[in-house]
Amino acid sequence: MEQPGILLTAVNTTTPGMIGEYPLVELRGISKAFGHVQALQRVDFCVFPGEVVGLVGDNGAGKSTLIKIISGAYQPDSGTILMDGKPVTFHSPRDAMMMGIATVYQNLALVDQRDVAANIFLGREPTKGIVIDRRRMVEESVQVLQQLRSDIPSVEVPVGLLSGGQRQAVAIARAVHQAAARLVIMDEPVAALGIEESRKVLRLIKQLKAQGRAVIVISHNLEHVFSVADRIVVLRRGRLAGVRRREETNAAEIVRLIVGAEHL
């Protein structure tokens, strides 16, 4: 009944340089219900190293549930999660983080009064004896932000004084720095941003890809999705509505998949 091979093969043959490699994360036949609301029904999904996947769908399509399963916040009712081809179980976001999966939350989860370095290391401050190793925090924060080509003026500025895009960069830097994240999940990273700021965040996503990390981006803005995603995964009412490579599709087709072809 489950045919994980089809999706896998389809992707493998169309993703250059990935032939023969396992997906970084693969979901097979994932189902999840809340009460009698079936949020996800036998959904297959995969993301390869160095690949950007755009996850789209209408409100209530199951996007958030899907990424919360990948990030360990929810446990699926049935189905399998594989990392590097091996089955894994995440009991908490911490488990997923240990495996290199980092999530950038929509509200960014930053402490406005604290500076950039303190936010990047929030909850994981390095110490020398009992004293926080502030120098290391500053140096590594500068490093990770430089990798992201971020335009943050200083790592010693309180994040409350930064622009929306810069705050996003801090949140992404934290995600990247945590356990040298292999997969970064971003929930609506540009929803609250202006045009210029959005562009910077999209550039950050490309930067992550260039570093060999995988990225899953949830967005309602198809233009943004098309500008960064290698593959677009569409969910509708908890089911997989379609998977398309960016070059082989267009916005109209994705919209049809999102709302269901019968409605057009």
Add this chain to the structure above:
Amino acid sequence: MEQDLRQNSQPEAPGCGTNNVDAILDELESAGAPELLTRAGPRGLRGSLQALLRMREFSVLSATILLFIALSLATPLFPQLDNILLVARQISILAIIATGVTFLFISGEIDLSIGSIYGFLGIVLASLIAKFGFNPWLALLIVVIMGAAIGFVNGTVTTRFGIPSFIVTLGMLSILRGGALLASGGWPVMIKLARDDPFLNITSGHVSGLVPTQVFWMIGVMALGGFVLSKTRFGSHVYATGGNQEAAILAGINTKWIKTINFMITGALCGIAAALLLGQHRNAFPLTGTGYELDIIAAVVIGGTPLFGGAGSILGTFLGAAVLGMITNGLVLLGASAYFEPVAKGSIIVAAILVDTLIRKRRV
């Protein structure tokens, strides 16, 4: 794979790599990637001045200096060493409790029961020594532990049951005031220790006949508190807890426990404060500490720690306590009516916050 990522994420020699990632990074670099500074603002004298202005403690520091100069000009008695040491002693007990309250405020909680804990523990301490014949040091240890236990109750009820600490500690304020009256029968409890008993000397004597030991207690407590707050992970988590609790929880910080510990620190410091006062008076009064919470909270707030948490410092609290101490002292020296003191204190509190708010608005 993971090793590869680590190498990529920490290039030893940027620009020397031969793989794809480095090539792309180089390309972006040549496209004019912005330079990242490790420090905020310009360096040098101008930078230092800007850093000073940006300091949270700036307002209270200026207030302290201005007040000191004004009082020195108004009365020549004020700037004399004896008088300065007197002010230092007078603010010591307040500043010690205010250190704990600073921790609490930064983590986003409040404790209104501090005056009552302080008074209640004074009665308990005196009773243990006078009525039950305890060694004073053992009694002090017991009282500090009791203070921490009271703080544990405050913190647990607040964090586990989600009741605002304002309400929980308001209840504790009443309970412990009643407790102090019940335990003492409403009468002072006197301890009979020899004049040269080390307990009296260490809690309220003088070092080389000049500097009150209470001042050293204050410096010790505040230095330790300032160190923990600014240099340790715990301190960092206190700021995060009050700054954005949700973010702190997502980052794996146990915010309930952080807050509870802060209530415990505050309670334990009330125990130390009670011992310093008992050493000074050799009497414990059941009404000691009534209304004291307001003075302590005033010191913390004047010091630049906001009521809603996330920011603040022990240095600020010290300066806040110093401002309050100088006002009380100055009014006495100037021969003003004692009834005027609360008016002056209240005005200073509002003025301090006003100035701070105006400066902050212009800065952001």
